[in-house]
Amino acid sequence: MGSREEKALIGGKEALGVAEEDTMAPPVYADLGKSARDVFGKGYHFGVLKLECKSKTSTGVEITAGGNNALESGKVAGNLETKYKVKEHGLTFTEKWNTDNTLNTEVALEDKVAKGLKLVLNTTFAPQSGKKSGVLKSTYKTDALALNLDSTLDLGGPVVNGAGVASYRNWLVGYQMSFDTAKSKLTKNNFAVGFTNPDFILHTYANDGAEFGGSLFHKINPELEGAVDLAWSAGSNTTRFSIGCKYALDKDAALRAKVNNSAQVGLGYQQKVRDGITLTLSTLIDGKNFNQGGHKVGLAMELEA
Structure with missing residues (x-):
């Protein structure tokens, strides 16, 4: 077992999508700025009651079942996911079903072709x-490149994303x-630049020449991490700004807080009740309409066996 500082260093690498043994491999484009997004997104369940159960059978099948109840509308939704890995062949089979009666099947092959x-x-x-859809995805990683x-x-004309x-x-x-081949039109044209080390991550982007922004993630110490997010839209001339943090009270409990320029304040408390049981409480306060109400609360329980 390493020290807490060593674990924090490894955790910073994992947040970048970089393996401990291969510190040069960059994350894929969708994971740029993920550490900052996790500060603002993870641990918050505003306006819902959520239950998630995870288990693994003796044959290696991973099962995840969950459901949530939207407090405002009363709508209840559920989902079931099974995942099975054939490690000797590099195959992973994943099947998902939800209460909207949608079936999703995924087959992944890794490190076998190349x-x-x-x-x-x-x-x-x-x-x-009777609606059907399919997507063929490929990811290729080297020490200094992720494609x-x-x-x-x-x-009728596939949409190609690269x-x-x-x-x-x-x-x-x-x-x-x-690129939409049916319309022969480029529908997305995004650029990003970032700087990263184990406890400091800077991410900036320009989307379609119309939206510009960036995020900053900083692991201040092993217990405290913070993030800042800023975005500006040229079309509407609006600016979004958020600041958030996560503080680990101990190895089983954590506090989260965030606020944006719309005076919305999010608070969260996560507690590991015992091994395999995690409880999360969260609330969103509308600072501009504090007396009128409209605030949201949420409760989530995660069970793992």
Whole structure:
């Protein structure tokens, strides 16, 4: 067992999508700025009651079942996911079902065709409407490069998505595009630049030349981490600003807080009751309409066996 500082260092690498033994591999484009997004997103369940159960069978099948109740509308939704890995062949089979009666199947093949290459076939089927869709995804990683190429399986004209992230020392440069072959039109044109080390991550981006922003994540010490997020939209000339933090009271409890320029304050408390049982309480306070109400609360329980 290493010290808490050593664990924090490893945790910082994992937050970047970088393995401990391969510190040079950059994250894929979608994971740029993930550490800051996790500060604002994880541990908050505003306006819902949520239950999630995870288990693993003796044959290695991972099962995740959950449900949530939206307090405002009263709508109840549930989902079931099973995952099975055939490690000797690099295969992973994942099946998902939800109460909207949508079936999702995913087959992934990793490091077999070529080292660092992952191929995924994802299909979705809605029995009631008969609607079907499919996506073929590929990810290729080297020590200094991460590439993605995805395509929808649409005979009328697939949508092709591509992205790449290159790293040099502590710097990351990324590009993301989406091309609609049916319309012969580029529908997404995004750029990103970042700087990273184990306890400090800077991410900036420009989306379609119309939205600009960035985020900053800082692990101040092993117990405290904070993040700042800023975005500006040229079309509406609006600015979004958020600041958040997470503080670990001990190894089983954590406090979260965030606030944005719309005077919305989010608070969260997460407690590991015992091994396999985690309880999360959260609330969103509307500071501009404090006396009028409209505030939201949420409760989530995660069970794992």
